[in-house]
Amino acid sequence: MIGASLGAAAYERASEISAILAVANPVGDRRLARLSSRPDVVLALSGIGISFGGVKALSDVDLEVEVGEIRAVIGPNGAGKSSLINIISGLYHADRGRIAIGGQSFSRVPASRLARLGVARTFQNLALFGGLSVRNNIACGRVHTRRASFVEHIAGLPRARSEDAGIAEKTDQIVAFLHLESVADRLVATLPYGLQKRVELARALVAEPKLLLLDEPMAGMTATEKAEMAGFVRAARDRHGVTIILIEHDIGVVMGLSDRVAVLDYGRKIADGTPAEVRADPAVIRAYIGTAEGENGEDIR
Amino acid sequence: MAVQALDAARLPVDWAKLVQKLALATALFVVAYGVVPAYASGYLVEAILLPFLALSLAAVGLNLLTGYCGQLSLGSSAFMAVGAFGAYNFNLRVEGLPLAVTMILAGISAAGFGVVFGLPSLRLRGFYLAVSTLAAQFFVQWALTKFGWFSNDNPSGVISAPHLAVAGLSLDSATGRYLLSVTTVMVLTALVWRLVNSATGRNFIAVRDNETAARVIGVPVLRTKLLAFAISSFIIGIAGVLWAFTYLRTVEPAGFNLDRSFQILFIILIGGLASIRGAFLGAAFIVVLPLFLSRLGAFLFGGLFDSGVLDMSQRIVLGALIIIFLIAEPSGLSALFDRLKRRIGSRSS
Numbered sequence: 001m002i003g004a005s006l007g008a009a010a011y012e013r014a015s016e017i018s019a020i021l022a023v024a025n026p027v028g029d030r031r032l033a034r035l036s037s038r039p040d041v042v043l044a045l046s047g048i049g050i051s052f053g054g055v056k057a058l059s060d061v062d063l064e065v066e067v068g069e070i071r072a073v074i075g076p077n078g079a080g081k082s083s084l085i086n087i088i089s090g091l092y093h094a095d096r097g098r099i100a101i102g103g104q105s106f107s108r109v110p111a112s113r114l115a116r117l118g119v120a121r122t123f124q125n126l127a128l129f130g131g132l133s134v135r136n137n138i139a140c141g142r143v144h145t146r147r148a149s150f151v152e153h154i155a156g157l158p159r160a161r162s163e164d165a166g167i168a169e170k171t172d173q174i175v176a177f178l179h180l181e182s183v184a185d186r187l188v189a190t191l192p193y194g195l196q197k198r199v200e201l202a203r204a205l206v207a208e209p210k211l212l213l214l215d216e217p218m219a220g221m222t223a224t225e226k227a228e229m230a231g232f233v234r235a236a237r238d239r240h241g242v243t244i245i246l247i248e249h250d251i252g253v254v255m256g257l258s259d260r261v262a263v264l265d266y267g268r269k270i271a272d273g274t275p276a277e278v279r280a281d282p283a284v285i286r287a288y289i290g291t292a293e294g295e296n297g298e299d300i301r
Numbered sequence: 302m303a304v305q306a307l308d309a310a311r312l313p314v315d316w317a318k319l320v321q322k323l324a325l326a327t328a329l330f331v332v333a334y335g336v337v338p339a340y341a342s343g344y345l346v347e348a349i350l351l352p353f354l355a356l357s358l359a360a361v362g363l364n365l366l367t368g369y370c371g372q373l374s375l376g377s378s379a380f381m382a383v384g385a386f387g388a389y390n391f392n393l394r395v396e397g398l399p400l401a402v403t404m405i406l407a408g409i410s411a412a413g414f415g416v417v418f419g420l421p422s423l424r425l426r427g428f429y430l431a432v433s434t435l436a437a438q439f440f441v442q443w444a445l446t447k448f449g450w451f452s453n454d455n456p457s458g459v460i461s462a463p464h465l466a467v468a469g470l471s472l473d474s475a476t477g478r479y480l481l482s483v484t485t486v487m488v489l490t491a492l493v494w495r496l497v498n499s500a501t502g503r504n505f506i507a508v509r510d511n512e513t514a515a516r517v518i519g520v521p522v523l524r525t526k527l528l529a530f531a532i533s534s535f536i537i538g539i540a541g542v543l544w545a546f547t548y549l550r551t552v553e554p555a556g557f558n559l560d561r562s563f564q565i566l567f568i569i570l571i572g573g574l575a576s577i578r579g580a581f582l583g584a585a586f587i588v589v590l591p592l593f594l595s596r597l598g599a600f601l602f603g604g605l606f607d608s609g610v611l612d613m614s615q616r617i618v619l620g621a622l623i624i625i626f627l628i629a630e631p632s633g634l635s636a637l638f639d640r641l642k643r644r645i646g647s648r649s650s
């Protein structure tokens with residue numbers, strides 16, 4: 001076991017070192033340094049680029065997110081929104097650019113330390129643990145705070161028990177906050193799609209993150225469910241003070257909800273500003289009229 | 302189905318259920334320590350209960366790794382061999398080592414071995430991982446036959462199991478070996494039950510169900526997989542000790558070939574993945590099936606049904622059953638059992 005944890009630590013260390021050695025970009029770095037030293041900037045991206053084979057999914061994207069705002073990132077399907085979230089959460093490694101999270105700068109975010117960096121996320125396609133109950137799925141969201149070993153768990157020693165109790169209490173609070181009481185003890189895989197999306201939000205919120213990344217939390221929902229989810233997202237910001245990046249491809253959904261909106265199209269940021277500014281932007285209008293789902297914004301996952 | 306049971310602990314205390322559980326546990330103890338030692342025939346103990354107990358324990362161990370943590374392994378037999386030969390050598394080379402300590406040391410040897418052969422799981426998945434665990438199988442068979450030291454330089458490589466005694470009390474009789482076996486299995490199963498219902502057990506399930514999501518929320522994925530290999534191999538190693546010491550009464554590499562690994566995998570497939578009860582149901586099935594087939598064959602075909610035909614018919618029936626289970630009831634006998642219980646419950650009420 002000791003060997004195992006050493007191995008894991010070395011692996012993380014190695015990816016951090018390779019992060020430090022990554023391509024230098026003096027101008028972007030200076031901009032990033034300035035931004036990440038500002039206490040009101042939770043996240044700053046600078047010159048992010050990534051390509052898959054021949055496809056440039058993102059090129060030269062900058063983005064700052066300030067404390068307590070709901071920051072929407074919109075764009076048609078394939079614009080690179082999920083890639084952006086995956087880079088911020090360390091699942092993809094950008095070919096270019098740097099990411100500053102709460103004052104720490106990375107070229108590759110270590111995904112296994114993401115929760116401890118204060119970042120939680122949901123996935124565009126559900127990523128729940130189908131074999132666990134709703135409550136246990138949510139409780140897993142606090143796994144990064146656990147210290148007790150498996151021996152302490154088997155023996156039921158005080159530290160394991162107090163961790164369990166603390167996490168159960170937080171889980172109950174989130175279950176109540178998102179109105180999941182009636183399904184809390186059901187296997188998550190047996191819930192309808194809309195509720196599963198809500199459980200994923202709960203699992204992210206229970207971590208009490210500083211920054212919450214939501215990848216199309218309302219996709220595939222009915223209009224009522226969308227309105228409900230929008231209410232929860234706003235309440236999460238208002239009551240828990242969490243900063244939110246909200247990915248959506250439907251421009252309508254985010255207008256009433258977000259403080260600032262960035263628009264991606266073919267991997268480039270074509271606009272950034274308040275909802276009103278963005279809506280009036282000619283480049284945005286062109287991008288949206290040019291795509292099939294610009295009219296009604298409906299998307300089937 | 303089996304996983305649903307995990308969450309029972311979170312429900313408010315249900316007194317009727319608690320009483321029912323207590324009654325069940327009491328009945329289990331009375332049967333295990335009273336009825337069986339007093340009334341079971343030597344044949345029942347030697348030919349059915351001893352292999353059933355050892356295989357059940359091995360299946361509990363494999364289910365932890367494959368059923369709960371989602372890591373497919375074909376190395377079970379190798380881990381059993383490491384346990385059995387480990388116990389033999391600890392017993393042989395350390396004067397006066399208590400049996401319990403011998404068994405724990407054997408389990409730890411198997412655990413260390415399991416971690417080493419679990420390392421590929423950090424990169425490989427599913428079928429590819431299963432193939433890489435075959436390496437454990439071949440390596441162990443090779444090492445045990447190549448280095449005579451493991452078998453105390455016995456020319457045939459087949460060594461008889463040592464005397465079994467706890468606190469001066471001999472356990473060499475069939476009943477004694479049964480008591481050793483049933484106690485070991487109950488204690489380890491109870492510990493595994495605590496484990497799978499703990500946060501560690503939920504980490505196993507998280508890694509199995511969605512490794513990416515598990516990593517992002519902070520489950521130490523690499524450590525969790527290796528821990529699953531370690532604990533699983535520990536238990537399978539001790540099952541190997543029981544297999545060799547209480548059932549076969551000999552320790553030999555041939556007792557731990559690839560067939561045994563498949564047998565244990567089939568037990569958890571038939572019994573039900575991620576279910577402790579399934580490991581026992583599956584093991585009972587696998588142990589009783591050949592006896593049942595040979596009786597049936599002798600009844601239908603008389604002398605034509607020799608051991609060769611029996612072996613073949615057993616393989617065919619088993620193969621067909623596994624395919625049927627995988628398609629029609631992936632949650633195995635354990636789920637069938639639940640459904641039956643519910644149907645009886647609804648009829649009586």
Ligand SMILES: Nc1ncnc2c1ncn2[C@@H]1O[C@H](COP(=O)(O)OP(=O)(O)O)[C@@H](O)[C@H]1O
Pocket residue numbers: 052055056057075076077078079080081082083084
């Ligand atoms: N893992 C990947 N492998 C190959 N191509 C990818 C991968 N992820 C994204 N892409 C490609 O990158 C582009 C942007 O995808 P994505 O970020 O999912 O867009 P969005 O979320 O805005 O719909 C698409 O062309 C997509 O096919």
Ligand SMILES: [Mg+2]
Pocket residue numbers: 081082083124
């Ligand atoms: Mg997407």
